[in-house]
Amino acid sequence: GLKKKEVHVLCLGLDNSGKTTIINKLKPSNAQSQDIVPTIGFSIEKFKSSSLSFTVFDMSGQGRYRNLWEHYYKEGQAIIFVIDSSDRLRMVVAKEELDTLLNHPDIKHRRIPILFFANKMDLRDAVTSVKVSQLLCLENIKDKPWHICASDAISDPGCEDMKR
Template structure:
Protein backbone atom coordinates (compact mmCIF):
# COMPACT_ATOMS: atom_id res chain seq x y z
CA UNK A 1 0.00 0.00 0.00
CA UNK A 2 1.44 3.37 -1.06
CA UNK A 3 1.71 6.54 0.98
CA UNK A 4 -1.40 8.11 -0.52
CA UNK A 5 -3.50 4.96 -0.14
CA UNK A 6 -2.50 4.87 3.53
CA UNK A 7 -3.39 8.52 3.93
CA UNK A 8 -6.78 8.01 2.28
CA UNK A 9 -7.49 5.04 4.54
CA UNK A 10 -6.33 6.87 7.67
CA UNK A 11 -8.60 9.80 6.89
CA UNK A 12 -11.51 7.51 6.08
CA UNK A 13 -11.92 8.77 2.54
CA UNK A 14 -14.18 6.72 0.33
CA UNK A 15 -13.25 5.94 -3.25
CA UNK A 16 -13.30 9.12 -5.30
CA UNK A 17 -12.94 9.85 -8.97
CA UNK A 18 -10.62 12.51 -10.33
CA UNK A 19 -11.34 13.79 -13.83
CA UNK A 20 -8.23 14.74 -15.80
CA UNK A 21 -8.26 16.68 -19.08
CA UNK A 22 -5.41 15.90 -21.49
CA UNK A 23 -4.97 18.86 -23.85
CA UNK A 24 -2.49 20.07 -26.45
CA UNK A 25 -2.11 20.52 -30.20
CA UNK A 26 -2.46 17.62 -32.62
CA UNK A 27 0.59 15.35 -32.97
CA UNK A 28 2.03 16.50 -29.63
CA UNK A 29 1.86 12.98 -28.18
CA UNK A 30 -1.10 13.18 -25.81
CA UNK A 31 -2.51 9.73 -26.57
CA UNK A 32 0.95 8.13 -26.41
CA UNK A 33 1.60 9.66 -22.98
CA UNK A 34 -1.75 8.43 -21.67
CA UNK A 35 -0.99 4.97 -23.07
CA UNK A 36 2.36 4.91 -21.23
CA UNK A 37 0.68 5.88 -17.97
CA UNK A 38 -1.72 2.93 -18.18
CA UNK A 39 -0.86 -0.44 -16.58
CA UNK A 40 1.33 -2.49 -18.94
CA UNK A 41 -1.41 -5.06 -19.53
CA UNK A 42 -3.76 -2.30 -20.70
CA UNK A 43 -1.37 -0.55 -23.08
CA UNK A 44 -1.92 -0.71 -26.83
CA UNK A 45 0.63 -0.94 -29.63
CA UNK A 46 -1.52 0.91 -32.14
CA UNK A 47 -1.73 4.65 -31.47
CA UNK A 48 -3.93 6.61 -33.85
CA UNK A 49 -4.87 10.32 -33.91
CA UNK A 50 -7.76 11.09 -31.58
CA UNK A 51 -10.96 12.13 -33.34
CA UNK A 52 -13.07 14.36 -31.11
CA UNK A 53 -12.09 12.81 -27.77
CA UNK A 54 -11.64 9.47 -26.05
CA UNK A 55 -11.91 8.41 -22.41
CA UNK A 56 -9.42 6.30 -20.43
CA UNK A 57 -9.76 5.13 -16.84
CA UNK A 58 -7.02 4.37 -14.29
CA UNK A 59 -7.41 3.12 -10.73
CA UNK A 60 -5.46 2.94 -7.52
CA UNK A 61 -6.84 1.33 -4.40
CA UNK A 62 -8.09 4.71 -3.17
CA UNK A 63 -8.64 6.89 -6.24
CA UNK A 64 -10.09 6.42 -9.70
CA UNK A 65 -8.84 8.60 -12.55
CA UNK A 66 -10.88 9.33 -15.67
CA UNK A 67 -8.78 10.92 -18.41
CA UNK A 68 -10.43 12.84 -21.25
CA UNK A 69 -8.02 12.65 -24.21
CA UNK A 70 -9.09 15.66 -26.27
CA UNK A 71 -8.19 15.93 -29.94
CA UNK A 72 -5.75 18.74 -30.70
CA UNK A 73 -6.78 19.17 -34.32
CA UNK A 74 -7.96 22.70 -35.07
CA UNK A 75 -11.51 21.72 -35.95
CA UNK A 76 -11.96 19.87 -32.64
CA UNK A 77 -10.36 22.29 -30.18
CA UNK A 78 -13.68 24.06 -29.68
CA UNK A 79 -14.80 20.87 -27.90
CA UNK A 80 -12.31 21.41 -25.07
CA UNK A 81 -14.32 24.04 -23.25
CA UNK A 82 -17.35 21.76 -22.95
CA UNK A 83 -15.36 19.58 -20.51
CA UNK A 84 -13.64 22.27 -18.43
CA UNK A 85 -16.23 22.08 -15.68
CA UNK A 86 -15.62 18.32 -15.39
CA UNK A 87 -11.85 18.66 -15.09
CA UNK A 88 -10.14 18.55 -11.70
CA UNK A 89 -6.61 18.43 -13.14
CA UNK A 90 -5.07 19.15 -16.53
CA UNK A 91 -2.27 17.51 -18.52
CA UNK A 92 -1.06 19.86 -21.27
CA UNK A 93 1.28 18.32 -23.84
CA UNK A 94 3.61 20.34 -26.07
CA UNK A 95 5.64 19.10 -29.04
CA UNK A 96 9.01 20.55 -28.07
CA UNK A 97 10.30 19.94 -31.59
CA UNK A 98 7.56 21.95 -33.29
CA UNK A 99 8.94 25.46 -32.91
CA UNK A 100 6.69 26.93 -35.61
CA UNK A 101 3.52 26.08 -33.69
CA UNK A 102 4.76 27.06 -30.25
CA UNK A 103 2.87 30.35 -30.69
CA UNK A 104 -0.33 28.41 -31.41
CA UNK A 105 0.23 26.26 -28.31
CA UNK A 106 0.60 29.43 -26.23
CA UNK A 107 -2.58 30.89 -27.72
CA UNK A 108 -4.53 27.75 -26.84
CA UNK A 109 -3.05 27.70 -23.34
CA UNK A 110 -3.94 31.37 -22.80
CA UNK A 111 -7.48 30.72 -24.02
CA UNK A 112 -7.73 27.81 -21.59
CA UNK A 113 -6.42 29.78 -18.61
CA UNK A 114 -8.75 32.70 -19.28
CA UNK A 115 -11.88 30.62 -19.72
CA UNK A 116 -14.49 31.34 -17.00
CA UNK A 117 -14.64 27.65 -16.05
CA UNK A 118 -10.86 27.56 -15.43
CA UNK A 119 -9.72 31.10 -14.62
CA UNK A 120 -10.87 31.27 -11.00
CA UNK A 121 -10.17 27.65 -10.07
CA UNK A 122 -6.98 26.40 -8.45
CA UNK A 123 -6.77 23.46 -10.84
CA UNK A 124 -3.37 21.68 -11.04
CA UNK A 125 -1.66 21.56 -14.46
CA UNK A 126 1.07 19.12 -15.53
CA UNK A 127 2.96 20.17 -18.67
CA UNK A 128 4.89 17.66 -20.78
CA UNK A 129 7.49 19.13 -23.15
CA UNK A 130 7.30 16.01 -25.29
CA UNK A 131 9.57 14.58 -28.02
CA UNK A 132 12.72 15.58 -26.17
CA UNK A 133 14.55 12.93 -28.24
CA UNK A 134 14.36 15.07 -31.37
CA UNK A 135 17.66 16.68 -32.30
CA UNK A 136 16.34 20.24 -32.37
CA UNK A 137 13.86 19.87 -29.52
CA UNK A 138 13.58 22.80 -27.14
CA UNK A 139 14.39 22.21 -23.48
CA UNK A 140 11.59 22.20 -20.94
CA UNK A 141 13.04 25.47 -19.59
CA UNK A 142 12.81 27.10 -23.02
CA UNK A 143 9.28 25.77 -23.57
CA UNK A 144 8.31 27.16 -20.17
CA UNK A 145 9.69 30.57 -21.15
CA UNK A 146 7.91 30.61 -24.53
CA UNK A 147 4.60 29.68 -22.90
CA UNK A 148 5.20 32.24 -20.11
CA UNK A 149 4.40 29.63 -17.47
CA UNK A 150 5.96 31.82 -14.79
CA UNK A 151 2.86 34.00 -15.09
CA UNK A 152 0.66 31.22 -13.74
CA UNK A 153 0.43 32.32 -10.10
CA UNK A 154 -2.90 30.91 -8.96
CA UNK A 155 -2.57 27.25 -9.96
CA UNK A 156 -0.07 24.54 -9.00
CA UNK A 157 1.86 23.51 -12.12
CA UNK A 158 4.92 21.57 -13.16
CA UNK A 159 6.70 20.96 -16.48
CA UNK A 160 8.91 18.03 -17.41
CA UNK A 161 10.65 16.94 -20.60
CA UNK A 162 9.47 13.62 -21.98
CA UNK A 163 9.87 11.09 -24.77
CA UNK A 164 6.48 9.40 -24.72
CA UNK A 165 7.44 6.71 -27.24
CA UNK A 166 10.12 5.41 -24.88
CA UNK A 167 8.33 6.37 -21.68
CA UNK A 168 11.16 8.67 -20.63
CA UNK A 169 10.35 11.63 -18.40
CA UNK A 170 6.98 10.23 -17.36
CA UNK A 171 8.21 9.20 -13.91
CA UNK A 172 8.68 12.86 -13.08
CA UNK A 173 5.09 13.34 -14.12
CA UNK A 174 4.06 10.51 -11.82
CA UNK A 175 5.58 12.41 -8.90
CA UNK A 176 3.32 15.31 -9.78
CA UNK A 177 0.40 12.89 -10.01
CA UNK A 178 1.12 12.02 -6.39
CA UNK A 179 0.87 15.72 -5.60
CA UNK A 180 -2.47 15.74 -7.42
CA UNK A 181 -3.67 13.03 -5.07
CA UNK A 182 -2.68 15.21 -2.13
CA UNK A 183 -4.32 18.22 -3.74
CA UNK A 184 -7.53 16.22 -4.26
CA UNK A 185 -7.54 15.29 -0.58
CA UNK A 186 -6.81 18.92 0.37
CA UNK A 187 -9.88 20.12 -1.53
CA UNK A 188 -12.11 17.87 0.56
CA UNK A 189 -10.57 18.53 3.98
CA UNK A 190 -10.24 22.29 4.31
CA UNK A 191 -7.64 23.82 6.64
CA UNK A 192 -6.81 20.62 8.54
CA UNK A 193 -6.20 18.88 5.25
CA UNK A 194 -3.94 21.69 4.10
CA UNK A 195 -1.75 21.31 7.19
CA UNK A 196 -1.49 17.55 6.60
CA UNK A 197 -0.74 18.08 2.90
CA UNK A 198 2.07 20.54 3.63
CA UNK A 199 3.68 18.15 6.13
CA UNK A 200 3.43 15.20 3.74
CA UNK A 201 4.74 17.27 0.83
CA UNK A 202 7.85 18.00 2.89
CA UNK A 203 8.28 14.28 3.54
CA UNK A 204 7.84 13.41 -0.15
CA UNK A 205 10.53 15.90 -1.16
Protein backbone atom coordinates in the same frame (compact mmCIF):
# COMPACT_ATOMS: atom_id res chain seq x y z
CA GLY B 1 -14.01 -2.70 -0.31
CA LEU B 2 -13.17 0.95 -0.20
CA LYS B 3 -14.14 2.97 -3.23
CA LYS B 4 -11.16 4.79 -4.72
CA LYS B 5 -11.32 8.53 -5.03
CA GLU B 6 -12.31 9.48 -8.56
CA VAL B 7 -10.35 12.16 -10.42
CA HIS B 8 -11.32 13.69 -13.74
CA VAL B 9 -8.28 14.72 -15.80
CA LEU B 10 -8.33 16.75 -19.04
CA CYS B 11 -5.55 16.04 -21.51
CA LEU B 12 -5.05 19.03 -23.81
CA GLY B 13 -2.51 20.34 -26.31
CA LEU B 14 -2.03 20.61 -30.07
CA ASP B 15 -2.49 17.68 -32.44
CA ASN B 16 0.57 15.46 -32.76
CA SER B 17 2.01 16.65 -29.42
CA GLY B 18 1.78 13.15 -27.92
CA LYS B 19 -1.26 13.29 -25.61
CA THR B 20 -2.61 9.84 -26.46
CA THR B 21 0.89 8.33 -26.31
CA ILE B 22 1.44 9.74 -22.82
CA ILE B 23 -1.98 8.65 -21.51
CA ASN B 24 -1.34 5.19 -22.92
CA LYS B 25 1.94 4.98 -20.97
CA LEU B 26 0.22 5.98 -17.75
CA LYS B 27 -2.13 2.99 -18.04
CA PRO B 28 -1.25 -0.37 -16.53
CA SER B 29 0.89 -2.29 -19.05
CA ASN B 30 -1.80 -4.91 -19.79
CA ALA B 31 -4.20 -2.14 -20.81
CA GLN B 32 -1.81 -0.28 -23.11
CA SER B 33 -2.55 -0.23 -26.83
CA GLN B 34 0.14 -0.97 -29.37
CA ASP B 35 -0.71 1.42 -32.16
CA ILE B 36 -1.85 4.95 -31.57
CA VAL B 37 -3.76 6.93 -34.14
CA PRO B 38 -4.80 10.61 -34.17
CA THR B 39 -7.74 11.10 -31.84
CA ILE B 40 -11.06 11.93 -33.47
CA GLY B 41 -13.07 14.25 -31.23
CA PHE B 42 -12.01 12.81 -27.89
CA SER B 43 -11.64 9.55 -26.09
CA ILE B 44 -12.40 8.67 -22.48
CA GLU B 45 -9.80 6.52 -20.74
CA LYS B 46 -10.33 4.99 -17.33
CA PHE B 47 -7.71 3.39 -15.17
CA LYS B 48 -6.79 2.97 -11.51
CA SER B 49 -3.63 3.66 -9.58
CA SER B 50 -2.99 2.47 -6.03
CA SER B 51 -5.28 5.05 -4.47
CA LEU B 52 -7.09 6.87 -7.26
CA SER B 53 -9.50 6.03 -10.04
CA PHE B 54 -8.73 8.21 -13.07
CA THR B 55 -11.07 9.26 -15.85
CA VAL B 56 -9.01 10.99 -18.52
CA PHE B 57 -10.62 13.04 -21.29
CA ASP B 58 -8.06 12.64 -24.07
CA MET B 59 -9.07 15.46 -26.40
CA SER B 60 -8.12 15.75 -30.05
CA GLY B 61 -5.77 18.66 -30.65
CA GLN B 62 -6.76 19.13 -34.29
CA GLY B 63 -8.00 22.64 -34.99
CA ARG B 64 -11.47 21.53 -35.99
CA TYR B 65 -11.99 19.71 -32.66
CA ARG B 66 -10.43 22.22 -30.25
CA ASN B 67 -13.83 23.85 -29.68
CA LEU B 68 -14.84 20.62 -27.86
CA TRP B 69 -12.30 21.18 -25.08
CA GLU B 70 -14.28 23.81 -23.19
CA HIS B 71 -17.30 21.55 -22.72
CA TYR B 72 -15.23 19.44 -20.32
CA TYR B 73 -13.57 22.23 -18.34
CA LYS B 74 -16.25 22.29 -15.62
CA GLU B 75 -15.81 18.67 -14.65
CA GLY B 76 -12.02 18.65 -14.98
CA GLN B 77 -10.16 18.46 -11.67
CA ALA B 78 -6.67 18.48 -13.15
CA ILE B 79 -5.16 19.32 -16.53
CA ILE B 80 -2.36 17.65 -18.47
CA PHE B 81 -1.11 20.00 -21.20
CA VAL B 82 1.26 18.42 -23.73
CA ILE B 83 3.69 20.33 -25.95
CA ASP B 84 5.76 19.00 -28.86
CA SER B 85 9.12 20.52 -27.83
CA SER B 86 10.50 20.03 -31.35
CA ASP B 87 7.69 21.99 -33.04
CA ARG B 88 9.11 25.52 -32.79
CA LEU B 89 6.81 26.76 -35.57
CA ARG B 90 3.65 25.92 -33.68
CA MET B 91 4.86 26.84 -30.18
CA VAL B 92 3.04 30.16 -30.62
CA VAL B 93 -0.18 28.31 -31.47
CA ALA B 94 0.27 26.17 -28.35
CA LYS B 95 0.68 29.37 -26.33
CA GLU B 96 -2.49 30.85 -27.86
CA GLU B 97 -4.48 27.74 -26.96
CA LEU B 98 -3.03 27.74 -23.44
CA ASP B 99 -3.91 31.43 -22.96
CA THR B 100 -7.45 30.80 -24.20
CA LEU B 101 -7.72 27.92 -21.73
CA LEU B 102 -6.40 29.98 -18.81
CA ASN B 103 -8.81 32.82 -19.56
CA HIS B 104 -11.88 30.62 -19.87
CA PRO B 105 -14.54 31.38 -17.21
CA ASP B 106 -14.66 27.72 -16.13
CA ILE B 107 -10.87 27.68 -15.52
CA LYS B 108 -9.83 31.24 -14.78
CA HIS B 109 -10.84 31.46 -11.14
CA ARG B 110 -10.10 27.89 -10.09
CA ARG B 111 -6.91 26.56 -8.50
CA ILE B 112 -6.92 23.63 -10.90
CA PRO B 113 -3.48 21.96 -11.09
CA ILE B 114 -1.76 21.80 -14.49
CA LEU B 115 0.96 19.34 -15.42
CA PHE B 116 2.85 20.32 -18.57
CA PHE B 117 4.74 17.73 -20.57
CA ALA B 118 7.54 19.18 -22.72
CA ASN B 119 7.34 16.09 -24.89
CA LYS B 120 9.47 14.61 -27.72
CA MET B 121 12.72 15.39 -25.91
CA ASP B 122 14.37 12.60 -27.91
CA LEU B 123 14.14 14.62 -31.15
CA ARG B 124 17.16 16.59 -32.29
CA ASP B 125 15.15 19.80 -32.75
CA ALA B 126 13.64 19.69 -29.26
CA VAL B 127 14.17 22.71 -27.01
CA THR B 128 14.64 22.24 -23.25
CA SER B 129 11.71 22.23 -20.82
CA VAL B 130 13.04 25.53 -19.44
CA LYS B 131 12.84 27.02 -22.93
CA VAL B 132 9.32 25.62 -23.44
CA SER B 133 8.25 27.15 -20.15
CA GLN B 134 9.71 30.51 -21.26
CA LEU B 135 8.06 30.36 -24.69
CA LEU B 136 4.69 29.64 -23.06
CA CYS B 137 5.27 32.28 -20.33
CA LEU B 138 4.42 29.77 -17.62
CA GLU B 139 5.87 32.01 -14.92
CA ASN B 140 2.77 34.19 -15.42
CA ILE B 141 0.56 31.45 -13.99
CA LYS B 142 0.37 32.56 -10.39
CA ASP B 143 -3.00 31.31 -9.22
CA LYS B 144 -2.71 27.62 -10.07
CA PRO B 145 -0.26 24.95 -9.03
CA TRP B 146 1.70 23.81 -12.10
CA HIS B 147 4.73 21.77 -12.99
CA ILE B 148 6.58 21.03 -16.22
CA CYS B 149 8.24 17.69 -17.01
CA ALA B 150 10.50 16.88 -19.92
CA SER B 151 9.27 13.67 -21.54
CA ASP B 152 9.95 11.21 -24.28
CA ALA B 153 6.63 9.40 -24.41
CA ILE B 154 7.82 6.65 -26.74
CA SER B 155 10.79 5.16 -24.93
CA ASP B 156 10.23 6.58 -21.46
CA PRO B 157 7.06 8.24 -20.20
CA GLY B 158 8.95 10.61 -17.90
CA CYS B 159 7.55 11.66 -14.58
CA GLU B 160 7.25 8.12 -13.30
CA ASP B 161 5.93 9.63 -10.08
CA MET B 162 2.70 10.42 -11.98
CA LYS B 163 1.81 6.78 -11.52
CA ARG B 164 2.13 6.79 -7.76
